[in-house]
Amino acid sequence: MKLSILDQSPVRKGGTARQAILETVELVKLAEKLGYTRFWVSEHHNTGSLAGSTPEVLIAHLAGETEKIRLGSGGIMLPNHSALKMAENFRMLETLFPGRIDLGLGRAPGTDRYTASLLNPSNTFSEHDFTQQLVDLTHYLNDTAPNGPNQKKIRAIPIAETVPDLWMLSSSGQSGVFAAHFGMAFSFAHFINPNGGPHMVKMYKEHFQASENRKQPEANFAIFVMVADTEEKAEQLQAVMDVQMLRIERGVREGILPYEDIKDYKFSEDELERVQFNRQRMVAGTPEKVKAKLEDLAKNYGVDEIMAVTITHDFADRIRSYELLAEMFELGK
Template sequence: MRLSVLDQAPITKGNTAQDALAKAVELAIVTEELGYERIWMAEHHNTQGFASSAPEVTAAFIAAKTNRIRVGTGGTMIMHYSPYKVAENFKTLSALAPGRIDFGIGRAPGGDQYAMYALSDGRRPEVENIYEKIDAALAFINEEIPENPYYKRVTASPNHIPLPEAWILGSSGNSAIETGRRGVGYSYAQFFNGFMNKGIFDAYRQSFVPSAFMEKPEIMVSYFVTVGETREEAEFEAKPADISRMLFMRGQVNAPRLTPEEAKDYPLTEMDKMWIEENRKLNIVGTAKEVGDFLRQEQELYGFDEAMICTIPHSQKMRLKVYRLLAEEMLG
């Protein structure tokens, strides 16, 4: 099984946004050495918890600091942007790092309603034409002319460069058939809601039409995990993420993420404990062998090709350790 990295550039307690982005670069360098396939930067707006608001910019910097690992966006939130400009961005990236760039396309807003309106200059955000924008961006990247009449006289430069890989992100299965019809990879976010269904992936494969971007269907599943040398260490490091997700679901969007020591003493009601236990499928916790066995069982059940790992321990040292332990267990 291939392993990859999803980084949200988390701003943990005692760190700045600048620290978070510097640590994203370090993470890319280390995971490249460990044998990970790719690293994607997420896109988040109007948040105090993540520094990854411009993933294509961070991706360019990371590509310049690495040699082999694929670099991309998970994803570029296409509703906010001109397909023409997006295509030029990714063609430029692919010219600078040929054979290493991924165009991961997100259909969600990546932020709240205030961010949505700010990104559309106060106008009503465009949410009905997402697939039209995806089609236009893919056409421009492949040096074809999109159907829209106002694109007839333009080309997206630079020209004659290697194609980036293209992926569409999903979390419910609604995009599976549309993704297959476009002949691009399907990246499924298990950690959004813990929901998985083999029928989703079967629908993607059955609808897949080979394209210039991909000859055969490719499925990647993203998991949020916390790994430790012992189960106890993993649980200790996982508790801040569990509490943060619980508070987020209750509307406390910018509640500061606790340190493991603070989380250990955080007053949880019985209802809180039940919520965390019931939602543990959103944070896979254990030793590298336990998490590795879980991922292998998931792959056997659902038949995906690659697992993308997101983890947010408090310290960078622990975050690098999670990826190292998983690599030792699963990549040899």
């Protein structure tokens, strides 16, 4: 089983965005040492709880701090950007760090629609425009874009010898079909939506069409994972996420709370229903318990790679969770 990490640079209550980013830097070094396959960073906007807003900038720094682990976006929200500019950003990364860059693409805005409209005023949020962006991006990365006005050749600079590994990210809808059609790899965000993922991966594999850059389908899924040395500690980490998920659903985008702040929280009946649903998006427990659940999920998905998303108030808890996860799957051996 391959393990990877999706890190969102979470900001804790009382913490700072700089602190969160520096923790991401420390975490990627640990991930490489422990034997994780890839390390992705996300794109979120207009929120105080996640510091990751520009994956393309952060990836460059993280790649410079490591030697071999794959670095990528989980993901670039393509409708927020120009396809040409994203092609140039990731061609530059691929030129600097050949063979190590993943370009993970998403369709969701990573924020509210108003903020998304400010990021890209021409964003129509339409499936047609997203499809065209994928067509354009693929052309730019492979130097096959048609000529522009006056027969001027449009190229993404710098011209790179290799192409970033293209991934489509999804939590719903038809993105798996997009990935299959364009010959991309596919990652399902189970940590966002716990329903339908295995079916979407199956459909992706069945409809996959080989592309210039990928001949065989490849898929993984991302899930919240919290591993601790004791069941009591794991329950505390899960309780923090229970409350954090409720806060997000109410539109609260503030820092991650410590367990002490939520330990006496009384859930209403409606909140308890949401907690039960949201717990399908995560796996928490001691190593043996977590390993069994993850292996079952991987079997259902039909994949050999799991991407872990771990958010805790205390960075030491996050580090320990990834250490235990690596130990239980014997990474690097």
